[in-house]
Amino acid sequence: MTRVVLVVDxxxxxxxxxxxxxxxxGYRVLTAVNGRQGLAIMAKDHPDLVFLDYMMPxxxxxxxxxxxxxxxxxxxxxxxxxxxxxxDLVAERCPGYAVFMRKPFRxxx
Amino acid sequence: MSFPEDRPPEAANTAEAALExxxxxxxxxxxxxxxxxxxxxxxxxxxxxxxxxxxxxxxLLLAALQAGRYSxxxxxxxxxxIRRAMDHFIKRAGTLLxxxxxTSGRFQLALAPCDxxxxxxxxVETFTETxxxxxxxFRIEVPESLPGAWDRLALEQILDNLISNxxxxxxxxxxxxxxEDFGSLVRLRVRDYGPGISAGDRARIxxxxxxxxxxxxxxxxxxxxxxxxxQLVAAMEGTIVVNDAQxxxxxxxxxxxxxxxxxxx
Numbered sequence: 221m222t223r224v225v226l227v228v229d230x231x232x233x234x235x236x237x238x239x240x241x242x243x244x245x246g247y248r249v250l251t252a253v254n255g256r257q258g259l260a261i262m263a264k265d266h267p268d269l270v271f272l273d274y275m276m277p278x279x280x281x282x283x284x285x286x287x288x289x290x291x292x293x294x295x296x297x298x299x300x301x302x303x304x305x306x307x308d309l310v311a312e313r314c315p316g317y318a319v320f321m322r323k324p325f326r327x328x329x
Numbered sequence: 330m331s332f333p334e335d336r337p338p339e340a341a342n343t344a345e346a347a348l349e350x351x352x353x354x355x356x357x358x359x360x361x362x363x364x365x366x367x368x369x370x371x372x373x374x375x376x377x378x379x380x381x382x383x384x385x386x387x388x389l390l391l392a393a394l395q396a397g398r399y400s401x402x403x404x405x406x407x408x409x410x411i412r413r414a415m416d417h418f419i420k421r422a423g424t425l426l427x428x429x430x431x432t433s434g435r436f437q438l439a440l441a442p443c444d445x446x447x448x449x450x451x452x453v454e455t456f457t458e459t460x461x462x463x464x465x466x467f468r469i470e471v472p473e474s475l476p477g478a479w480d481r482l483a484l485e486q487i488l489d490n491l492i493s494n495x496x497x498x499x500x501x502x503x504x505x506x507x508x509e510d511f512g513s514l515v516r517l518r519v520r521d522y523g524p525g526i527s528a529g530d531r532a533r534i535x536x537x538x539x540x541x542x543x544x545x546x547x548x549x550x551x552x553x554x555x556x557x558x559x560q561l562v563a564a565m566e567g568t569i570v571v572n573d574a575q576x577x578x579x580x581x582x583x584x585x586x587x588x589x590x591x592x593x594x
């Protein structure tokens with residue numbers, strides 16, 4: 221069964237890059253432009269993994285993580301949190317992410 | 330030998346006033362240095378972000394070419410994405426440069442003949458992919474032609490910032506960009522159908538560093554974008570206002586003199 225990955229980022233370039241890499245690897249990649257849209261896609265498509273940007277308009281990464289923790293269907297879905305800010309500045313507001321990836325990152329990561 | 334307390338009272342008052350002035354200037358300098366440091370942090374942060382897709386797309390292209398996996402069409406597709414990412418980077422760097430030119434007083438208008446209707450159409454065109462990604466659609470309301478003389482780069486920067494914000498804060502909604510001819514004036518409008526801007530925020534959004542970095546800052550985009558817009562509009566002797574739009578959302582209205590190359594003093 222094809223694994224589903226959701227990329228939530230307001231920067232089209234980041235979403236396209238992750239999409240290109242993971243589609244090549246055989247994943248089905250969905251994208252969302254902000255946290256609210258991301259949560260709606262999670263409820264509908266139940267992704268196996270979420271790449272989540274920290275700074276976004278409308279609803280940011282920290283609010284998404286809190287909403288995911290409150291929902292049984294999304295609590296436990298692994299999240300790769302992305303930010304150009306250092307991890308120690310964002311970690312306090314962000315409960316439950318699995319991996320932190322600092323921007324700019326390289327594909328090899 | 331003379332001691333300070335021997336000075337006449339008016340001299341002591343003058344010295345105290347000078348000292349107070351020095352303290353005030355020192356406080357201002359400390360504040361200015363802190364603002365500069367904050368701006369450098371904002372700039373570094375915002376210029377790092379667009380590098381990820383640029384470097385990533387180049388890595389992907391190199392890997393695919395080395396493995397002999399790409400057709401010429403796929404190479405072109407990848408190069409186009411690199412080009413777009415580069416354009417995005419150049420825009421952000423341009424905003425940074427404008428801030429530097431404005432704050433140092435070196436900004437000068439470069440007036441040249443320009444068709445505002447064409448400029449609106451061309452600027453909107455550059456957002457095609459970004460708008461598609463955000464689920465936004467554009468409605469352009471401009472006369473067939475609206476000639477005049479303006480600083481083209483400054484106009485592009487103004488429109489670019491306003492359209493970019495509309496897409497960012499009102500995704501999945503339409504954005505209307507319009508230009509109107511009022512004889513010696515022209516009016517540009519960018520209208521979104523988003524959540525709108527509170528009265529308190531409306532009063533502050535053109536301030537510098539309004540959305541600058543900080544541990545609690547969570548929104549992306551240059552914190553100085555609307556400040557730059559305000560400064561550029563002022564440099565062109567125009568005005569900018571933001572209002573609630575009828576039916577929801579916000580509308581940014583920029584009114585500018587319609588220069589000719591000869592009527593600019």
